[in-house]
Amino acid sequence: MAAFATQLIQWQQKNGRHHLPWQGTRDPYAIWLSEIMLQQTQVNTVIPYYDRFMQSFPNIQSLAQAPLDAVLALWSGLGYYSRARNLHQAACMIMQDYQGNFPQTRSLIQQLPGIGRSTAAAIAVFAYGKCEAILDGNVKRVFTRYFGIPGYPGESKIQTLLWRKTEEHLPGSNQKHHIETYTQALMDLGAIICTRRKPICTTCPLQKNCVAFNDNRIEQLPTPKIRKPLPQKEAIFLILLQHQKILLEKRPSTGIWGGLWSLPELEVDENASTYCRQYLGIHVNLPTSLPSLDHQFTHFKLRIHPQFLQVVSQSMIKAPQTTWVKPHDALKYAIPTPVRKLLEKHFLTDNVTLNHPIIDKNNA
């Protein structure tokens, strides 16, 4: 077991990643933010978001004091927005319950919203040098292959077995001071060597004793989840234009895209003109259908049918939680990715103005 840790530590020192923006610090806030952003998201995607976020909210206090809208706006495009909501909520809790000091043990860190056992362990390791085991997606892949463990790693009995393995293979007492390097090694190995497709076993420090490599079972491990086809939903999104501005509507704080600004959304069998009159207090011309757009969530697929409508007149009724903004300014709001794509496609590409050719042509 000691050899396992030694091989990884030596490999990381020579071949691992050492210059990521969140490395070389003991600041638990910076480490926490990186760990949350890196859940479900690749390093290269995370880096610009991480830099912008740290510039705007450099510490727990500034994050806790910020309006949730501003936090969501910086997160816009990164997806999985509950991560941003939980970050904000956890920052407020740290200010209130810990006087702004980040908790220092894995068990306390784990009690904050949005932080699971593995993320709490990673923060405890990198910020405080605690000897804790991690088990993120990359580590699950390395361990299932190295030990030749069949079964879907999300299944609880496989997960329990993997946690036991990761705890058993932590650096021994004479190597505990290398816990950060060891933990980083596991992350790096999963990210750059033992990748999901085509792992580079020839340069892997664990190759000699890797069961999957020796038994030629790399392709089969980790065992994939048996997936059912995702259900497909459909919705109409309204692009309402008035005085060169479009209407954004704030979504409820819970549910899909909770708390984000989006375009007014209708069921596919609803009538746009009636909806505009009854719920938004505006009269519109006949809608123009724009090409549909597909978006995939974890649990379903959404086909969006955008409709463009010019506002003819507006009554005094003001729908709550709505705002008129220029399309360019809308991109600074916390908006979901497909809405961003729609606005960029129909308003903000080169040679395209608010009188978009597609719209003009269809209206003609």
Ligand code: SF4
């Ligand atoms: S030898 Fe290959 S399959 Fe085994 S841990 Fe290394 S990279 Fe992964």
